[in-house]
């Protein structure tokens with residue numbers, strides 16, 4: 475690693491989050507952590523292997539390519555592929571023992587064309603997201619197409635919540651989606667499939683509904699299967715830490731590589747959008763928008779520098795950003811800050827936290843995008859006892 479910019483991933487935290495979820499839902503009929511998009515930026519093979527070791531029997535990816543990568547990395551758990559596929563994709567999935575999530579009649583046909591024996595599938599229903607899936611009204615026709623079909627074995631049925639944050643509200647969008655699934659469940663009952671619906675916000679809402687003893691709530695009427703994504707990585711989309719204690723896994727780090735002493739009136743970076751109002755000290759940090767630290771954070775975000783929050787000043791460049799560290803280094807020798815560690819988000823050695831949620835607010839986006847944006851050229855460095863056990867520690 476010539477450039478000391480990296481994402482530190484604590485695998486013990488991922489194991490903790492998964493185990494906390496298992497404990498909260500010991501009766502869950504299906505628990506499928508989502509490791510798509512490079513495990514939300516955390517590195518899919520290492521995360522999948524860790525989850526597998528702590529008991530994950532199912533994992534979810536979007537692309538067939540992601541599933542193949544996990545298989546090449548030695549992952550043995552059942553892998554569900556959510557994006558859809560054509561005939562060639564169906565062949566690849568069958569060959570590599572990946573489980574298709576079928577969302578259209580074309581896909582169902584593609585599987586039957588290439589299958590030599592029964593293929594286990596999950597059927598996806600569109601209950602309001604209007605992205606992928608069969609209409610619930612197609613459930614009966616689908617059931618008849620699959621019932622006693624020697625090429626198809628329906629193992630699961632599912633839908634996806636589009637507004638899971640409202641799931642605790644018995645009159646909300648999610649409750650309506652869940653009620654839409656109750657008809658599908660009754661049609662498929664003879665095949666006894668698992669039913670999975672809840673993403674992180676749905677899962678946490680379930681805990682809230684449970685705490686409120688809302689027994690007639692649609693969240694509580696069915697033993698829904700779980701597909702946690704964000705929460706596995708330690709972030710709570712409902713922002714209520716009491717619901718489940720989660721531990722954020724990623725810390726994005728770099729070092730201050732150069733310091734510049736500016737006179738009042740001098741500017742920083744492209745476009746000169748920041749001007750020193752007094753004599754100032756600027757730290758140059760080798761991470762930029764090509765590493766996923768979005769340019770929109772220019773002149774808005776802060777980072778952790780030697781235990782203090784300092785502002786990002788001037789426009790973020792492709793490979794660098796600049797910090798105003800004037801106050802943090804005041805009356806100190808700049809030489810003492812050579813290669814000073816910078817936390818872009820995550821936790822520093824003193825336990826101070828700067829969250830990706832905070833960055834997401836500045837960037838007018840969501841935590842998911844901040845995490846999955848961390849670029850390919852940022853090495854993932856694994857820590858914790860699981861890193862050691864899996865042999866992925868640096």
Ligand SMILES: Cc1ncc(COP(=O)(O)O)c(C=O)c1O
Nearest residue numbers: 508634673674701702703704705
């Ligand atoms: C089909 C499906 N299930 C589950 C998830 C997990 O969602 P979250 O990260 O909000 O838990 C996703 C993520 O986008 C998804 O597409």
